[in-house]
Amino acid sequence: MRELSIILLVLLFSFTISCQSDSGREMADLVLVNGIVWTVNPSQPWAEAVALKGDKILEVSSSREIMRMIGEKTKVIDLNGDMVLPGFIDSHNHFIHGGFSLLSIRLREVKSREEFASRIKNKVKKIEKGEWILKGDWDHQQFKPPELPRKEWIDEVTVHNPVCVNRYDGHMVLANSLALKLAGITKDTLSPEGGEILKDPETGEPTGILKDAAMDLVMRHIPEPSIKEKIKAAEVALRHAAEKGVTSVHDMAYAGNFEVYQELLRVNRLTARLYVYIPITEVELYERLKLKTPFGNNFLKIGGLKGFVDGSLGSSTALFFKPYADNPETRGLFHSQMFPEGIMEHRVMQADRAGLQVAIHAIGDRANHVLLDIFERVIAQNGERNRRWRIEHAQHLLPEDIERIAKLKIIASVQPYHAIDDGRWAEKKIGRKRCQYTYAFKSLLEKGTVLACGSDWTVAPLDPLTGIYAAVTRQTLDGKNPGGWFPEQKISLEDAIKGYTLNGAYAEFSEHLKGSVERGKLADLVVLSRNIFEIPAEEIQKTEVKMTIFNGRIIGRK
Numbered sequence: 271m272r273e274l275s276i277i278l279l280v281l282l283f284s285f286t287i288s289c290q291s292d293s294g295r296e297m298a299d300l301v302l303v304n305g306i307v308w309t310v311n312p313s314q315p316w317a318e319a320v321a322l323k324g325d326k327i328l329e330v331s332s333s334r335e336i337m338r339m340i341g342e343k344t345k346v347i348d349l350n351g352d353m354v355l356p357g358f359i360d361s362h363n364h365f366i367h368g369g370f371s372l373l374s375i376r377l378r379e380v381k382s383r384e385e386f387a388s389r390i391k392n393k394v395k396k397i398e399k400g401e402w403i404l405k406g407d408w409d410h411q412q413f414k415p416p417e418l419p420r421k422e423w424i425d426e427v428t429v430h431n432p433v434c435v436n437r438y439d440g441h442m443v444l445a446n447s448l449a450l451k452l453a454g455i456t457k458d459t460l461s462p463e464g465g466e467i468l469k470d471p472e473t474g475e476p477t478g479i480l481k482d483a484a485m486d487l488v489m490r491h492i493p494e495p496s497i498k499e500k501i502k503a504a505e506v507a508l509r510h511a512a513e514k515g516v517t518s519v520h521d522m523a524y525a526g527n528f529e530v531y532q533e534l535l536r537v538n539r540l541t542a543r544l545y546v547y548i549p550i551t552e553v554e555l556y557e558r559l560k561l562k563t564p565f566g567n568n569f570l571k572i573g574g575l576k577g578f579v580d581g582s583l584g585s586s587t588a589l590f591f592k593p594y595a596d597n598p599e600t601r602g603l604f605h606s607q608m609f610p611e612g613i614m615e616h617r618v619m620q621a622d623r624a625g626l627q628v629a630i631h632a633i634g635d636r637a638n639h640v641l642l643d644i645f646e647r648v649i650a651q652n653g654e655r656n657r658r659w660r661i662e663h664a665q666h667l668l669p670e671d672i673e674r675i676a677k678l679k680i681i682a683s684v685q686p687y688h689a690i691d692d693g694r695w696a697e698k699k700i701g702r703k704r705c706q707y708t709y710a711f712k713s714l715l716e717k718g719t720v721l722a723c724g725s726d727w728t729v730a731p732l733d734p735l736t737g738i739y740a741a742v743t744r745q746t747l748d749g750k751n752p753g754g755w756f757p758e759q760k761i762s763l764e765d766a767i768k769g770y771t772l773n774g775a776y777a778e779f780s781e782h783l784k785g786s787v788e789r790g791k792l793a794d795l796v797v798l799s800r801n802i803f804e805i806p807a808e809e810i811q812k813t814e815v816k817m818t819i820f821n822g823r824i825i826g827r828k
C-alpha cells in the first residue's frame with residue numbers, strides 16, 4: 271500500500287509541476303503531505319496535508335489537493351502518517367528564569383540531604399569565590415524522609431559563596447549562612463508581612479528557609495544578571511521550547527525581560543512568539559503612557575498585568591478558608607501585593623479603566639474567592655467589555671466559585687501537570703474534601719469556562735505533551751492513581767489539545783491569528799511521531815516531537 275501511494279505521489283508531483291505555469295495557482299514554499307492533521311478548527315477538524323507560504327498557512331486539505339501547490343521551489347515533506355497539530359501555546363511560563371535554570375544547578379531530582387549538599391559542593395568547585403548559587407528547583411517532598419532543607423546542610427561547603435536556591439514552585443528558598451548575613455537576617459529579625467522566616471524551635475536561629483515575601487530580604491542582594499547573560503538564557507529556553515513543539519509563550523515576566531526579547535527580535539532569533547506580562551505594580555506607568563494591551567507585533571507583544579493574591583500549596587502559603595490539615599496553625603498567606611488592604615482592587619480598577627488585561631495568581635479557595643469578589647465589583651462599576659481576564663492557576667475552588675468564574679467570563683489559566691505532581695500529597699495537606707475541586711478542569715469546562723493550559727515552567731516541565739497526558743489521565747507521578755486522581759475531573763484529548771493551542775491564543779486575543787491549522791493563520795505547526803488519538807493515553811507523554819515549524823520555517827527536527 272505504502273509503495274503504491276509513493277508512486278502515486280511522484281506521478282502527481284510531476285503532473286503538478288508540469289501544469290503549474292498555466293494554472294496561475296499560488297505555489298507553496300513548504301508542503302506537508304500524507305499526514306494526519308488535527309486542526310482544532312471545528313469546521314474542518316481533520317486533514318491530510320498543509321501548504322505554507324511565507325509566514326502563513328496557504329491551504330489545509332487532502333494530500334492530492336495540496337500537491338497541486340507544489341512548484342519548482344517548493345520544499346516537500348512526506349509525513350508518512352505522522353500527526354500534525356497547531357504549534358503549542360504555553361499560557362503560563364517563566365521563560366528566562368527557565369533558561370537560567372537550564373544553565374544552572376539542578377536540585378530537582380535530589381532525594382537526600384547528602385546529595386543536596388554534594389551537588390552544591392560540586393557547583394562551588396566550578397565558580398569563583400563570592401559568586402552566588404541560585405535556582406535549583408528542589409522538591410523536599412522527594413526527600414526521604416520529606417523534610418525542609420536547612421542551612422547547616424550546606425554551610426560547610428559554601429563558606430565563600432552565598433546560596434539562595436529555590437523550591438521548584440518559587441515560593442520558598444533555602445539561604446545559607448553567608449546569604450543570611452548579607453541580608454542581615456538574624457534570630458531577632460521578624461517575618462515580613464506576606465512572608466515567613468523559618469526559625470529553629472529550640473535555638474530560635476533562622477533555618478535558612480524563607481517563604482514568599484521573606485525571600486526578598488535575601489534576593490534583593492543578588493546582583494542582576496547582565497543583558498548578555500539574559501540573552502544567553504533566553505536562547506537556551508527558545509531551543510528547549512522548539513524541541514517541545516512550543517511556538518508561543520505567555521511569559522509571566524519581570525519588567526526587565528523586554529530588552530532581551532527586543533534584541534532577539536532585532537537579530538531575527540526569536541523562535542517563539544512572546545506575549546509578555548508586566549507586574550501589576552507597574553499599572554501607573556501604563557496609565558501614564560495611555561498604552562492599551564495587547565501591543566506589539568506577531569513576534570512580541572506586551573500583554574497585560576500580572577498580580578498575586580497568595581502563595582503556593584507546597585509551601586503552605588496558598589490561602590484557604592480553613593486551616594491546613596497537616597498544619598492547623600495556618601490557613602496560608604495573602605501575598606504582599608494584597609497590602610495595604612484594598613490595593614489589589616484599586617490596581618485592577620486602574621488597569622481596567624486603562625483598557626488593560628489582568629492575569630492574577632490565585633491558588634487557595636479563599637484567594638480565588640477574594641479575587642472573584644474584586645473582579646465582580648470592578649466589572650459592576652466599569653460595565654461589560656471584552657476583558658479576557660485570567661486567573662492564574664485557579665487551583666482550589668469552592669463549587670460556587672466555579673460557577674462565578676464562568677459567569678464573569680474569566681479565563682482559567684491552568685497547568686495540568688501540577689495535578690499529577692501535587693496529587694501525590696495534596697490530600698495530606700488539605701484533606702480529601704477540598705481536593706474534589708482541586709484542578710477541577712472538567713467542572714470548569716462544563717460551566718463553559720475557557721481553559722488556557724500552560725506549564726508554569728520551571729515549576730513543571732516545559733512540555734505540552736506531558737501536560738496533555740496529565741489532563742486526560744490524571745495519573746499521579748507516584749503511580750498510585752492508575753485510574754486517575756479524582757478521575758471525574760479528567761478532560762478529553764480534544765479539550766486538552768485545545769487548551770494548549772486555540773484557547774491559549776484566545777487568552778492573548780489572538781485566536782484569529784493562530785491556535786489552529788487554518789488557511790490564513792500563522793504557519794506554526796508541530797509534527798508528532800504518533801497519532802495521539804489512536805494510542806493509549808499513557809503513551810502520549812512518550813510521543814516524540816519530530817518537527818517544529820515556526821513562522822513557516824522548520825526550527826527543530828529529529
Ligand SMILES: [Zn+2]
Nearest residue numbers: 362364522726
Ligand atoms: Zn507561575
